[in-house]
Amino acid sequence: MRRRHFFLSCAPLALTAPDDAGEALWRDYVAWYRTRPDTDFNPRLSYLAELRRRGLSPGEVERRGRILESLAAQRRAELEPYFFDRTYRSSEPRFNAQPNSFLAQAVRGRKPGAALDIHMGQGRNAIFLAQQGWQVSGFDFSAEGVARAEAAARTAGVRIQATVCRHQEFGFAPSQWDLIVMTYAWIPLREPILQRIIRSLRPGGILLFEQMLETSGGEHAAPWLPRRQEVLKLFAALKTLQHEELTARPDWSWRPEPLVRYLGEMPAG
Ligand SMILES: C[S@@+](CC[C@H](N)C(=O)[O-])C[C@H]1O[C@@H](n2cnc3c(N)ncnc32)[C@H](O)[C@@H]1O
Structure with missing residues (x-):
């Protein structure tokens, strides 16, 4: 697999601020x-x-x-990549560092192609997919996460294309991917970016989504958490292959919580 693809574009992170006393x-x-x-x-x-x-x-x-x-x-947003850097640097990660089990089950027996891991973290899913023969690209704004993903790929003897990038700057061109992975990603689900992500699937391509459910009903709820049954609306452009809402221990929590698993396919034509 080539190291750089023409369709992956990402502007550098801009963290400059106005010159003020603080x-x-x-x-x-x-x-x-x-x-x-x-x-x-x-x-x-x-x-x-x-x-x-x-x-x-x-x-x-x-x-x-x-x-x-x-x-x-x-300016909280400026700290977010560093928050995750700290998480990935930890010697005792507070998340499941193994590949996501729903993903492992979803790709079993499926012909590998081009996969994009959105908010790839330390690469647990990207490495797994590359080992199954997928050509994997991924991005994350945590430089530490991406560095760890690249190091893990080298150790595993597989190639991935990992980029330090905010999703706001990532180029989601139409019809690129056979598989898009969004496990515990921080994509704001009700903003146009989600539909751009969906359109970047090739016909017959699949999108896998796993996330905790938003159950508080609060107006300050995280925009990346779907409400109950909401994924069917959010991913309405796709044909639903699997949809499950259950209480189980999410990969990014240490206690059982309501979560959703969704697998959808881009219809042909
Ligand atoms: C809960 S973690 C999930 C990581 C990975 N998908 C997994 O399942 O292990 C959320 C990830 O989103 C990344 N992230 C959050 N906001 C982002 C943004 N605006 N652009 C790029 N990455 C972002 C974080 O750095 C973090 O790695």
Whole structure:
């Protein structure tokens, strides 16, 4: 498989910010955040403790804490890739690092082709698919995840094309993929990007989706979580091959929760 495909395009991550008084503080905090282990559940608090250690007065620490609180609310998205970097760097991953079982079952006996693993993480599914003969591409905004996927591919003696990229910048061209994998991906399901992803399937291609269900009904629910029975509407352009809503332990949780598994096929013509 070639290392680079012409249809994979991704603009560099743009993390620049307006030049304001809090910029230096924010940058210092981000640098601190990136070094923290994933067992630091409140990096902001530990950063303020670090400022005290650096000799800042209690009043100054409090002032910076307030600025940081408001910056963190506005600029949380900038930290997200680093949050997952910390997760993938952990020596005790808090997710199932083995290939997704629904995926393993769905591709059994299926002729391999071009597969795209959206939000591939550390590559658990990409490596598995490559071992089954699929030509696998994948992307994720976690540089650590992608680096680990590439290293795992080398160890396994398979090739994958892994890119550090936000989905907002990924080029989903029509009719490219025989298989699209979305396990626990953070794609906002009710935005046009989902339909672009679906259209990037070739006729006869399949899309596999597994995710926890949104059951709180809250208005601040994560946009990547579908509500009960909603996947049938979201993936209405596809022919449903499998759809199951059950309570089981999701790959990204340590306790049983409502989750959905969906497999759909792009109709021919
Ligand atoms: C819950 S993990 C799932 C990872 C993988 N699909 C799996 O099943 O193990 C969500 C992944 O989405 C990635 N991600 C979240 N938002 C993203 C974005 N806007 N662009 C690219 N990757 C993103 C994270 O880095 C993380 O690896």
